[in-house]
Amino acid sequence: MDSPPPLSAIKDAKVLMVGAGGIGCELLKTLALSGFPDIHIIDMDTIEVSNLNRQFLFRQKHVGQSKAKVAREAVLRFRPNISITPYHANVKDPDFNVDFFKQFSVVLNGLDNLDARRHVNRLCLAADVPLVESGTTGFLGQVTVHLKGKTECYECQPKPAPKSYPVCTITSTPSKFVHCIVWAKDLLFAKLFGDKAQDNDLNVRSGNASTSDHTEDVFERRKDEDIEEYGRRIYDHVFGYNIEVALANEETWKNRSKPRPIYSKDVLPERLIKQNGNMDSASATDNPSSVSAMASLGMKNPQEIWSLMENSKIFLEALKLFFGKRKKEVGNLSFDKDDQLAVEFVTSAANIRASSFGIPLHSLFESKGIAGNIVHAVATTNAIIAGLIVIEAIKVLQKDARSYRMTYCLEHPSKKMLLMPVEPYEPNKSCYVCSETPLSLEINTHRSTLREFVDKIVKAKLGMNLPLIMHGSALLYEVGDDLEEDMVTNYAANLEKVLSELPSPVTSGTLLTVEDLQQELTCNISIKHREEFDEEKEPDGMVLSGWTPAPAVEKKDENHVDNGVGTSKNITNAEQVETNEDLEIVPADIEIPAEKKRKLSEISNNDGLGTSRVAAKTNNHSKVQDLDDDDDVVFISGGDSDPSKKRKLH
Numbered sequence: 336m337d338s339p340p341p342l343s344a345i346k347d348a349k350v351l352m353v354g355a356g357g358i359g360c361e362l363l364k365t366l367a368l369s370g371f372p373d374i375h376i377i378d379m380d381t382i383e384v385s386n387l388n389r390q391f392l393f394r395q396k397h398v399g400q401s402k403a404k405v406a407r408e409a410v411l412r413f414r415p416n417i418s419i420t421p422y423h424a425n426v427k428d429p430d431f432n433v434d435f436f437k438q439f440s441v442v443l444n445g446l447d448n449l450d451a452r453r454h455v456n457r458l459c460l461a462a463d464v465p466l467v468e469s470g471t472t473g474f475l476g477q478v479t480v481h482l483k484g485k486t487e488c489y490e491c492q493p494k495p496a497p498k499s500y501p502v503c504t505i506t507s508t509p510s511k512f513v514h515c516i517v518w519a520k521d522l523l524f525a526k527l528f529g530d531k532a533q534d535n536d537l538n539v540r541s542g543n544a545s546t547s548d549h550t551e552d553v554f555e556r557r558k559d560e561d562i563e564e565y566g567r568r569i570y571d572h573v574f575g576y577n578i579e580v581a582l583a584n585e586e587t588w589k590n591r592s593k594p595r596p597i598y599s600k601d602v603l604p605e606r607l608i609k610q611n612g613n614m615d616s617a618s619a620t621d622n623p624s625s626v627s628a629m630a631s632l633g634m635k636n637p638q639e640i641w642s643l644m645e646n647s648k649i650f651l652e653a654l655k656l657f658f659g660k661r662k663k664e665v666g667n668l669s670f671d672k673d674d675q676l677a678v679e680f681v682t683s684a685a686n687i688r689a690s691s692f693g694i695p696l697h698s699l700f701e702s703k704g705i706a707g708n709i710v711h712a713v714a715t716t717n718a719i720i721a722g723l724i725v726i727e728a729i730k731v732l733q734k735d736a737r738s739y740r741m742t743y744c745l746e747h748p749s750k751k752m753l754l755m756p757v758e759p760y761e762p763n764k765s766c767y768v769c770s771e772t773p774l775s776l777e778i779n780t781h782r783s784t785l786r787e788f789v790d791k792i793v794k795a796k797l798g799m800n801l802p803l804i805m806h807g808s809a810l811l812y813e814v815g816d817d818l819e820e821d822m823v824t825n826y827a828a829n830l831e832k833v834l835s836e837l838p839s840p841v842t843s844g845t846l847l848t849v850e851d852l853q854q855e856l857t858c859n860i861s862i863k864h865r866e867e868f869d870e871e872k873e874p875d876g877m878v879l880s881g882w883t884p885a886p887a888v889e890k891k892d893e894n895h896v897d898n899g900v901g902t903s904k905n906i907t908n909a910e911q912v913e914t915n916e917d918l919e920i921v922p923a924d925i926e927i928p929a930e931k932k933r934k935l936s937e938i939s940n941n942d943g944l945g946t947s948r949v950a951a952k953t954n955n956h957s958k959v960q961d962l963d964d965d966d967d968v969v970f971i972s973g974g975d976s977d978p979s980k981k982r983k984l985h
């Protein structure tokens with residue numbers, strides 16, 4: 336195949352692509368066809384059957400192989416003369432350090448989780464390499480350009496927190512099917528098959544616990560207890576007894592319709608084994624990943640809505656299969672949308688609960704989508720977004736900063752346009768990642784340990800990978816392969832100490848320096864002691880602040896138009912999305928600007944210090960409601976985790 340000569344800016348470019356999934360496959364193809372001569376790809380995954388419907392560089396025979404390597408081979412078949420270097424690895428591996436990033440002209444992300452995106456953002460800032468970010472969720476998509484000091488970095492705006500529900504809605508007063516799914520997945524499944532020791536609101540106490548039968552841990556299987564008996568006991572406890580206990584609190588039901596307790600004997604015959612000969616033989620195979628309650632019971636259609644009786648049978652069968660065929664995993668399982676048996680269990684439990692609360696039942700297919708925060712992937716959106724990434728990459732290579740655009744791909748046309756380009760925003764001066772703004776942390780220094788600080792703040796909130804913590808010149812903690820043994824012992828001991836009892840005590844007023852050696856990121860955290868925290872609102876028992884959106888100021892030139900679009904009015908669609916009930920379970924990785932912020936061109940038109948001719952603009956992003964996980968993002972994606980990971984249906 337002959338191809339036209341590449342643009343001169345492309346000819347010498349060396350680009351790094353991170354992620355070879357839905358967006359990545361499209362991107363690699365478009366880069367190759369556009370004439371990019373030297374492409375490096377990092378992807379840590381192997382190909383799954385569920386990827387094949389949209390990750391078109393992969394075929395059935397590639398299942399189980401490295402995405403980065405197979406993508407390379409597929410593209411070399413139609414562009415044999417370009418150089419493609421694959422890395423089957425996690426981008427967070429220490430090998431991919433700042434020096435590694437420095438060799439590239441531009442980095443292009445096709446990731447699906449916040450954690451990896453933040454990491455790449457930091458490495459690009461440290462290496463001073465431009466980053467083109469992207470994400471898609473169904474029909475929605477987004478591409479942004481991040482150039483150190485010129486445009487906002489990926490982390491300049493706090494990301495939407497994952498959608499969460501009030502605990503009491505989940506444990507006591509569900510009103511939507513999603514509440515039943517969250518209950519089945521995060522409480523019941525976790526209690527039965529995950530870590531037993533975890534706190535869990537399922538063991539609802541009766542009014543007089545001392546005389547109740549329920550003082551024992553009902554979830555503990557009794558010695559020699561038959562598995563069906565055990566399953567029925569769990570069933571009766573969570574769908575019968577717990578509902579009776581809840582009903583006893585009249586106040587709760589004053590303005591709500593009361594739930595109905597459901598006991599297994601009312602729904603199922605006394606003994607299923609008699610009814611269903613294959614209950615004991617269970618599934619035909621011993622391969623744990625193919626064990627299925629539906630298969631055992633001869634039910635085939637995942638789109639069918641099961642009756643209460645069918646849900647109850649699936650519930651008992653799935654429970655039995657976990658304790659029979661997958662016994663080794665019990666105690667360590669966490670819900671995985673690709674685990675058929677887990678989805679069957681969660682679907683049936685959610686449906687039985689829904690039945691009790693008068694909520695419409697759902698099929699396994701629908702439940703899987705809700706439980707896995709799945710948004711149906713749209714291959715065309717990935718292709719459009721990949722094209723836009725390449726357009727922005729070319730502008731970056733041409734050093735044409737004034738024409739950079741962040742572009743949103745909308746679900747419904749706005750002013751007859753599906754693509755909405757907006758000029759990029761200037762960096763947020765209070766961003767702890769790309770500016771040096773100190774953070775402050777309220778924490779109980781007499782109660783919280785260094786380990787809690789490391790896990791909940793340094794890793795979870797600040798997204799650091801290889802952290803080092805200093806108080807003045809005293810090193811309190813660091814990680815690394817080359818540490819002396821006595822240092823390792825010291826740090827391990829420090830981790831268990833409360834902050835005020837560390838060798839160099841951390842108390843109110845202490846300024847801690849936290850550094851990530853791989854990301855080359857340093858943050859100063861000013862510590863403020865606080866005695867009490869609200870368990871519901873501040874479950875971490877610590878509050879980090881200082882990382883805020885840039886202050887909103889009164890907006891001028893409201894009708895200013897970028898490229899013919901881009902006024903605040905263009906956001907209506909995004910706002911519709913935000914209030915769209917159907918999207919409730921979508922992990923919104925996407926952020927859409929509600930109103931304009933100061934833009935790059937306005938800054939570069941003047942002294943470059945931010946005293947732009949446009950005196951006042953707002954700086955708010957209206958984020959599409961985060962429906963999940965993962966996950967996750969200012970950018971949309973194929974999904975995280977991670978609690979912030981968005982996922983697609985395959």
Ligand SMILES: Nc1ncnc2c1ncn2[C@@H]1O[C@H](COP(=O)(O)OP(=O)(O)OP(=O)(O)O)[C@@H](O)[C@H]1O
Pocket residue numbers: 353354355356357358359377378379380385386402424425426427445446447448451972973974981982983984
């Ligand atoms: N830390 C990371 N290092 C390297 N690659 C990563 C990292 N995190 C995510 N990825 C890759 O990014 C890609 C994202 O692609 P995509 O959103 O299509 O997800 P997927 O895993 O292929 O599909 P799905 O999530 O829908 O099952 C994946 O191939 C994944 O392996």
Ligand SMILES: [Zn+2]
Pocket residue numbers: 487488489490491492762763766767768769770
């Ligand atoms: Zn920033």
